[in-house]
Amino acid sequence: MTTENLLVELFVEELPPKALRKLGDAFAQGIAASLGSQGLLTSDSAIQGFATPRRLAVHVSGVLDKAQDKPVSQKLMPVAVGLKDGAASPALLKKLASLGLDESAVAQLKREGEGKNEALFLDGVQAGATLAEGLQKALEETIRQLPIPKVMTYQLETGVDLPGWDSVQFVRPAHGLVALHGASVVPVHALGLQSGNTTHGHRFEAKVSQIVLEHADRYAEQLREQGAVIAHYDTRLESIKSQLQAAAAQVGQGSQPVQDEALLEEVNSLVERPHVLTCQFEEAFLQVPQECLILTMKANQKYFPLLAADGTLTNRFLLVSNISPQDASAVIEGNERVVRPRLADAKFFFDQDRKKTLASRLPQLDKVVYHNKLGTQGERVERVRAIARAIAGSLGVDAAQADLAAQLAKTDLVTDMVGEFPELQGTMGRYYALNDGLPEPVADAIEDHYKPRFAGDSLPRGDVGVVVALADKLETLVGMFGIGNLPTGDKDPFALRRHALGVIRMLVEKAPQLALADVLAHVQASFAGRIPAQTEFSDVTASLSQFIYERLAGSLREQGYSAQEVDAVLALQPQRLADVAQRLQAVRAFAQLPEAQALAAANKRVGNILKKAGGAVDAQVKQELLQEEAEQQLYAALQAVAPVAQAAYATGDYTNSLQALAALKAPVDAFFDSVMVNADDAALKANRLGLLKTLQEAMNRVADLSRLAS
Known part of the structure; x- marks a missing residue:
């Protein structure tokens, strides 16, 4: 048996960027785990995965060309069946024959167990798997278990003398398979491909059309030198981060690229050798709220907007290019030309939206269906208003401002900007409220009533925002529980779990004097005629309370309290959650x-x-x-x-x-x-x-x- 390092690469068409990291990790871990389970790895074997838009690969050190043989004991049959008066029965002789043995093997059999459980066993040696056998199995298992977001079917030519087409299913069409044990090709096949030692580099900048891999250990080096490809995912990611920082430093004045890990991951999954360039747009566009400009640059163009030291948007942005031309001016000008219409659209939407007040948009909400059992958004707004007024009274908050914020909180849903960018709901409502001359607490509440949007998100900044956020989430919870539209398993289309956690956080951190039962009582009157007549409201609130306490229990356990401690306290269902x-x-x-x-x-x-x-x-x-x-x-x-x-x-x-x-x-x-x-x-x-x-x-x-x- 010899030990060498192993390289396996699957060369494909561009993989889905949002799934690349998971696919790369799963490919590397799957191959290594399967080889290990077959005894083909040594105790000090190490794994290094690679993933680029056009390849999944893994380098495994210390791989045997053949696993060690191992002794096995095979159970044949009960003694009562296999032996008759001490002689082999026809059933036993037939079993031995199927194993290539004759009656002489009877003397070698062992008897184990007692009474009815006594059985005949045959000791032998199981030959260890060869690397070709083991890698073939590993490839098949790994490819079958990859976390592919959506499988595509494509046709593959299977013969030269007799052309035919087989249907192949994978995440993207595969065009090459490399399997090297040291410098030797391991003969395996997958997705209609036979293994070899050649791969391809960068689509545009590779020095050669085909790279002949000399050794498993030279994979990353040859790809970098001959193929202009940084094969290692995290190495490429760090290169992007450092280049972004360097480009921002060159712009100066404390500029920093927008921090967005998801965007970094996606961009890293789109390039094989990143090259960061600095671009700009006309300063006139900065009159548009920066959230709009940042979102359109990130979501539509995958750019990194540059922020000044005080956090305001500048008219510069960074792009991560997949090519590194000597003269980058054409690339820069092309991207500046592409982004301009996007920013112009945002400016147009903003200018058009400001021509109408939020209040004038209220009638449009009566035409937007919220839920077929709970009415329109206009009807929902009236319920939220009633709840907000009641909660404001309990907290001593300005009820008029809470009522106005609740009334206008959803009106930005029918604006052009939010129609184009739903992620900006609430944010644009605040801008338009200030444009209409509304008090700042009302404008802040319009933006903040969606908070907290996710775990760890900030809570509403003001008392009016807390009131409207509570009212909005409670209306959703009671309404959905009232019509029996409850979350099941991992499905929660109305985000009721998130809403419940938001209510808990606000009752604990922002409104500690409020009792849960009192808050739910405020909601009851607003649903008159909407909850089915046969539904007892007390049953709805009891069920919802239990749901909220279950979310609270989970949160507390995550904070380090034991299940016993949490159970003891929540068994009494304390109404003031802040306690x-x-x-x-x-x-x-x-x-x-x-x-x-x-x-x-x-x-x-x-x-x-x-x-x-x-x-x-x-x-x-x-x-x-x-x-x-x-x-x-x-x-x-x-x-x-x-x-x-x-x-x-x-x-x-x-x-x-x-x-x-x-x-x-x-x-x-x-x-x-x-x-x-x-x-x-x-x-x-x-x-x-x-x-x-x-x-x-x-x-x-x-x-x-x-x-x-x-």
Whole structure:
């Protein structure tokens, strides 16, 4: 057996840029993993993947030309079937014959197991796979499992003497396959291609039409020198980043390219040897909101706009070219000529939109269907307005401004600019509101009512924005839950999970005084006549509340709280979500007490007893019916501890409220050791249940401590 480094390359037509990194990683890892599972790699084998718009490749070090043979033990059949009176049965002889053996092999068989499970086994040696066999299997498995976004079918000529066409399916038509073990070609095939040692370089700038690869280790070097290709994905990406910074520094005045990782990845997947050039456009276009210009340059042209040191847009932009001509003026002028109509369109939309006020566009919303069961956008706006006024009243926010912002928040949806660039909804609404002379808090709220748009996004900057954002998200949540349009699995077309998380964040960070139940109650009146008559609104809000608490639980677990801690606090469904973090800290501190586990277990036992009692149990105790010393001591302890815990709870000191309960451990233990709760005397039983109910209420104000029982 010899060991060499292996190179495998699949040369294809231009791959989808947004999928290139995943395809490259999957190709490299798939080939290596399959070879490893077949015993063709050594302990120190290393993997390096390559991906350009026109190739997927992997270099694997320490690859064997043949895997080691390994001993195997093959189960043939039960002894009762294979041997009759100590002699081989016809079934056993037939099985041996199928393996190329005769009756003489019977003596070599082993018996393992006992009784009915005793079986005959044949020891042998399994030949290790050759590299050609192993790589063929690896190619087939890897290509089959690639994360291809959309498969295309193309025709491939399969013969010279007898021309014919076979249908091949892959992400893009494949034109070359390289498989080199050191300097030797490994004979494999894939997608109608036979392996060889030749590949192609840059489509326009390669020095030779075909590159004959000398050795697996020279792949990247030969592609760079002869083919003008940077084969390694991350190396190419770093080159783009450094060139962008260098070009920005050359422009000067603290200029920086717009930071956009997704755009960087996409552009990197469009070029094989990046070359950054600096272009410009007329300064007159800077009168248009910079968000519009930046979006059109990024989305339509894949350019990197340059920002000044203060974050404002300049009239310069950077492009990443796939060619490096000695005189780049033609490339620069061509791109400047291409971008001009795009910017002119943006300016035209902006100028036209400003000729009409946002208020004048309100009637158009009555013609836009929001949902066939929930009416038009105009009807939805009226619901959001009503909710916003109610929430504003609860928070002491200017209700008139909240109402106006809610009324106009969706009007930019019917503007030309947002029609062309839906990503700018809200952003353009703010510009147009300021153009109409509306107060800045209203304009800010129009932009911010979509926030938070994603995990980690900022919250609305002002109180009016918080009110309208809450109203907008709650209207969506209640409406969709009301008509039964709920998310399923990974499908959530109305982004209800994101809306719920947004509501949680705002209630915690911006409106801590609001109770969830009160907020949902504000929504109810606005849906009169829209929620189906047979639907109980209480069922809708209960279902939605559960949905919100589930999102909150997931978020808290991601923040490092244990499932037990989260479960204990959220089991009580605390209405002020801003209190949840304090409750969790209190539960965590309580759990460290030596009395914690005993009290949690007792709490769980109390809950089970009360549940079995059936019906509602009143937390009332008649002192004269306390006969046993242990129940008298528990009652006395409760009289002393409960007021202290309650006082701390009332001031929001949840930690001290829970820690005061530690004094109950001894009397609770004594009670369960010596008192029969289910006494024959009905009055005694009811009194003892009342005592346990009082205990449960005292213990479970901050959290359901029974959830902490291990």
